[in-house]
Amino acid sequence: MPSDSVLRLVWIYPDLLSTYGDQGNLLVLEQRAKRRGIPVESIRVKSADPVPETGDIYLIGGGEDRPQILAAQRLRKDGGLHRAVARGAAMLAVCAGYQIMGSTFGGEEGQPVEGLGILDISSGRGTVRGVGELVAEVDSALNLPTLTGFENHMGVTRLGPGVRPLAKVVTGVGNGDGYEGCYAGHLVGTYLHGPALARNPALADLLLRWATGEDRLPPLDDSRFEALRQERLAAVAGQ
Amino acid sequence: MTQLPLRAQLASALGRGAATLSRLTGRGDGSVIGGRVGLLLEPDLLRQLAQDKKLALVSATNGKTTTTRLITAALLELGEVATNAFGANMPAGHVSALAQHKAAPYGVLEVDEKYLPEVLHTTGAGVICLMNLSRDQMDRAAEIWLLAQKWRRALSGKPAHVVANCDDPLVTWGASTAAKVTWVSGGQRWKEDSWCCPECGGPLDRKGNDWACRECTFHRPEPQWVLDDDAVIDPHGRRWVLDLKLPGLANRSNAAMALAVAEAFGLPVERALPRLREVTSVAGRYTTVERDGRYARLLLAKNPAGWLEAFDVADPALPVILSVNAQGPDGRDTSWLWDVDYRILRGRPVFVTGERRLDLALRLDIADVPFTLVDTFSEALAMQPPGRVDVIANYTAFQQIRQEFGRAV
Numbered sequence A: 001m002p003s004d005s006v007l008r009l010v011w012i013y014p015d016l017l018s019t020y021g022d023q024g025n026l027l028v029l030e031q032r033a034k035r036r037g038i039p040v041e042s043i044r045v046k047s048a049d050p051v052p053e054t055g056d057i058y059l060i061g062g063g064e065d066r067p068q069i070l071a072a073q074r075l076r077k078d079g080g081l082h083r084a085v086a087r088g089a090a091m092l093a094v095c096a097g098y099q100i101m102g103s104t105f106g107g108e109e110g111q112p113v114e115g116l117g118i119l120d121i122s123s124g125r126g127t128v129r130g131v132g133e134l135v136a137e138v139d140s141a142l143n144l145p146t147l148t149g150f151e152n153h154m155g156v157t158r159l160g161p162g163v164r165p166l167a168k169v170v171t172g173v174g175n176g177d178g179y180e181g182c183y184a185g186h187l188v189g190t191y192l193h194g195p196a197l198a199r200n201p202a203l204a205d206l207l208l209r210w211a212t213g214e215d216r217l218p219p220l221d222d223s224r225f226e227a228l229r230q231e232r233l234a235a236v237a238g239q
Numbered sequence B: 001m002t003q004l005p006l007r008a009q010l011a012s013a014l015g016r017g018a019a020t021l022s023r024l025t026g027r028g029d030g031s032v033i034g035g036r037v038g039l040l041l042e043p044d045l046l047r048q049l050a051q052d053k054k055l056a057l058v059s060a061t062n063g064k065t066t067t068t069r070l071i072t073a074a075l076l077e078l079g080e081v082a083t084n085a086f087g088a089n090m091p092a093g094h095v096s097a098l099a100q101h102k103a104a105p106y107g108v109l110e111v112d113e114k115y116l117p118e119v120l121h122t123t124g125a126g127v128i129c130l131m132n133l134s135r136d137q138m139d140r141a142a143e144i145w146l147l148a149q150k151w152r153r154a155l156s157g158k159p160a161h162v163v164a165n166c167d168d169p170l171v172t173w174g175a176s177t178a179a180k181v182t183w184v185s186g187g188q189r190w191k192e193d194s195w196c197c198p199e200c201g202g203p204l205d206r207k208g209n210d211w212a213c214r215e216c217t218f219h220r221p222e223p224q225w226v227l228d229d230d231a232v233i234d235p236h237g238r239r240w241v242l243d244l245k246l247p248g249l250a251n252r253s254n255a256a257m258a259l260a261v262a263e264a265f266g267l268p269v270e271r272a273l274p275r276l277r278e279v280t281s282v283a284g285r286y287t288t289v290e291r292d293g294r295y296a297r298l299l300l301a302k303n304p305a306g307w308l309e310a311f312d313v314a315d316p317a318l319p320v321i322l323s324v325n326a327q328g329p330d331g332r333d334t335s336w337l338w339d340v341d342y343r344i345l346r347g348r349p350v351f352v353t354g355e356r357r358l359d360l361a362l363r364l365d366i367a368d369v370p371f372t373l374v375d376t377f378s379e380a381l382a383m384q385p386p387g388r389v390d391v392i393a394n395y396t397a398f399q400q401i402r403q404e405f406g407r408a409v
């Protein structure tokens, strides 16, 4: 738990990387913490402002090519996220935000652009757009239920030895090599865009466990989440 | 008008036949099918049909169907107008619209944002009306920064007269390569897609409707027309109270754009405005339907900016039925629900239906908005006490509801 017992959620650059419902991840984390009596402070950091180093969970979302490049440039110059990660903060990086955590990613014309080097991955541009429901089985070490969500990207991501694949793809594209996303320490990257945590509350709880240092969190009534998950998983299975 | 070559005439006649067939078989408004048949036979048809008309193209993320209707209503003051009234806003729909009114001297075409460069190039339209750009169904729509970039390239070096909303930074950027622009301050309610400068990526400083980049010289141009609450101030400084039948701020903004476009056609406000006031509903939007003493007003909301507009129109004293689908035209991804701030609905009786009601249910749950989950729209309507209720639905959900009422609306 953070020193002053307020859980700090930091949403990086909603003005650049928040193309599709990325706010959902913040709202789900906020609610799941609050319902367990954990006081929460949410900080929305615009791209002209410094990234605070003292957050507990960092969120970064998806976006178009140009905002993605701008975000990478600014985060590199700012250094706040690097320092937070070095401190052991947790992070969920989504889609464009996932790609920029690596050494390189594909720019507007597919040209390589320098990333942040926070995750041991590199990304480029693929030839087809991966659009649609994604289903994947999470790495057994994390002990999480099936990952479900929506992807919409042209990225292809190669994982280095410093990260592990987050999940093995059942349906969809993911990284492009049969796996989806990656994780290392308390950092998670995923192509599940927008409100990935609304479909995967267990992933939200994983971030909360990492951030609070609690092995177990009090259970919540997740019937709404569960109803949606089952409907979507059944819809994909029936395709 | 000049005669169309024989092959083109045949193609457009066949197109009209197919449109009639599609209407008769109940497959739609007929406007797209007719155009597709025509285009297959004669790819050059759109150019030929457009040749002798004074054309306005209308494009935006939201409000293009309504604004097209308003401009059409105004230009009818000058003569016959060809228009794609049913929102079939790609080239096939344009062919169909123009073929149905070959003799009309005027044309007003709603154009899908992505197709604007192509349609402008093909038709050589004289007036282009550009209103707003915001996030839309991203699994099929283009990225909007890229879209604005394409508008810039398409407008550059063309003689077209652009009428554009200068309160939207991205639209301003997209329009500003045009040779002639009339700027309209039409307001911008959804700002989440324009916190950064389209020119350099720097932060935009915003105050009211005004905006300027902190890092480069890009700033809001001085408007010639201004929407001022319930009135429009024209370039001569005269204030016209709009007094529309269409509800809400978004429609007052659409009307301001329409008046500026009308003037670009030489039609003064005193002749255009009375025509705008006669428009009461547009392709079912804002219509009230009745069943067993329940009066349901239908509001269409396709994306986050559209939901903001619908909330502005919805009556806080009434119950509200929300219906969400995720079929092709809606976008198959429901992530956008998380960009809408539903907290405004707290305290109203809220009913949730549609094919993706479970997505919406979770969204409302997280927003702490109590609601009743209902399997069908009919059930939701039957659960209302006799009297008025507002309905907000996205595209196919909206069409399904219209269908239930025999599309008489």
Ligand SMILES: [Zn+2]
Pocket: B197, B198, B199, B200, B201, B202, B213, B214, B215, B216, B217, B218
């Ligand atoms: Zn700038």
